Amino acid sequence: MTALTNDHDLHDHDDHHHHEAEAADRYVFGFWLYIISDCLLFSTLFATYAVMGQSFGSGIKPEELFDLGFVAVETALLLFSSFTFGMAMLGANAENMAKTKFWLIITALLGLSFLGMEIYEFVHFSHEGATPQTSGYWTSFYSLVATHGLHVTAGLIWMFFLFIHFKRDGFSNENKIRLACLSLFWHFLDIIWICVFSFVYLRGAM
Amino acid sequence: MSSSETGPGGQAHGSVKEYVIGLILSIVLTIIPFYLVMSGVGSDTFTVITIVVAAIAQVLVQMVFFLHMNGSSEQTWLTASAVYTVFILLFVIVGSLWIFEHLNHNMLMGH
Numbered sequence: 001m002t003a004l005t006n007d008h009d010l011h012d013h014d015d016h017h018h019h020e021a022e023a024a025d026r027y028v029f030g031f032w033l034y035i036i037s038d039c040l041l042f043s044t045l046f047a048t049y050a051v052m053g054q055s056f057g058s059g060i061k062p063e064e065l066f067d068l069g070f071v072a073v074e075t076a077l078l079l080f081s082s083f084t085f086g087m088a089m090l091g092a093n094a095e096n097m098a099k100t101k102f103w104l105i106i107t108a109l110l111g112l113s114f115l116g117m118e119i120y121e122f123v124h125f126s127h128e129g130a131t132p133q134t135s136g137y138w139t140s141f142y143s144l145v146a147t148h149g150l151h152v153t154a155g156l157i158w159m160f161f162l163f164i165h166f167k168r169d170g171f172s173n174e175n176k177i178r179l180a181c182l183s184l185f186w187h188f189l190d191i192i193w194i195c196v197f198s199f200v201y202l203r204g205a206m
Numbered sequence: 207m208s209s210s211e212t213g214p215g216g217q218a219h220g221s222v223k224e225y226v227i228g229l230i231l232s233i234v235l236t237i238i239p240f241y242l243v244m245s246g247v248g249s250d251t252f253t254v255i256t257i258v259v260a261a262i263a264q265v266l267v268q269m270v271f272f273l274h275m276n277g278s279s280e281q282t283w284l285t286a287s288a289v290y291t292v293f294i295l296l297f298v299i300v301g302s303l304w305i306f307e308h309l310n311h312n313m314l315m316g317h
Contacts, residue, residue: 029283029284032284032287033287036287036288036290036291039291039295040291040294040295040298043294043295043298043299044298046299047298047299047301047302047303048302050299050302050303051302051303051306068240068243068244069244072236072240075236075240076236079229079232079233079236080229082268082272083225083228083229083272086220086225086228086272087222087225089220090220090221090222090225184273187268187272187273190268190272191265191268191269194236194261194264194265194268195261195265197236198239198257198258198260198261199257199261202239202240202243202257203254203257205243206243206250206253206254
């Protein structure tokens with residue numbers, strides 16, 4: 001971030017605006033590479049889940065526990081939060097702080113509700129006798145779904161700090177880059193969730 | 207702000223229309239597999255294929271309408287790294303399944 005904050009003496013010239021845009025491009029592309037490595041992390045977790053797909057042992061099976069109505073609500077929360085983040089991005093592009101903050105708060109609330117539902121679900125499953133220790137299947141289930149949940153948690157914490165940044169510096173170049181990176185991250189989490197509800201919940205409930 | 211203007215990372219900025227289209231397509235592609243599994247209509251094979259196709263389609267929809275990926279020349283690196291990732295992803299998942307299928311098979315045969 002130091003390189004970013006050193007750009008402040010360049011503001012006055014068009015040429016320098018161009019440099020700023022190029023720097024922003026580089027930062028966001030760097031973050032994109034992180035997203036890709038995160039994708040690989042999830043691919044190993046999905047592979048583990050697929051390999052462990054039938055390893056129930058004497059433990060409870062997923063079709064006895066999965067409640068698709070519940071998962072549909074979780075899915076809706078995350079999908080709409082992806083959409084509202086898009087609205088926040090449009091607000092930021094128009095340099096409209098009230099709009100950006102409003103949509104960011106809605107996004108955070110949707111993300112928080114999703115997280116609450118996921119934690120409730122884990123507690124419920126544990127009570128019904130499906131803990132990470134129950135069988136190979138449940139170990140891989142919790143590893144995969146909880147890793148996604150941890151990412152959502154990280155996204156929410158990030159959103160909170162971004163809010164403070166916005167309050168302090170408004171639409172500075174740095175804050176715009178931060179928002180663009182968080183937007184990539186948040187949409188990425190929704191894309192991972194598509195795979196989770198399809199291959200874990202829908203497939204597991206059949 | 208026109209939708210063709212690009213922002214950080216060579217990504218286009220997007221417009222309300224684009225996000226709404228993405229949202230509607232995502233909702234449709236979510237409801238179809240949920241409906242098939244919850245109602246139980248259709249054979250198992252048909253349902254599984256629909257789940258896979260709808261998931262892939264929805265991932266693509268979100269990449270285009272939410273992440274604004276369009277394969278244009280400003281996005282060469284973005285697209286190249288994404289395609290590379292898909293290959294690695296397939297190697298990891300299909301490869302693991304393949305290896306373990308063989309292992310399970312050989313174990314059950316008592317070798």
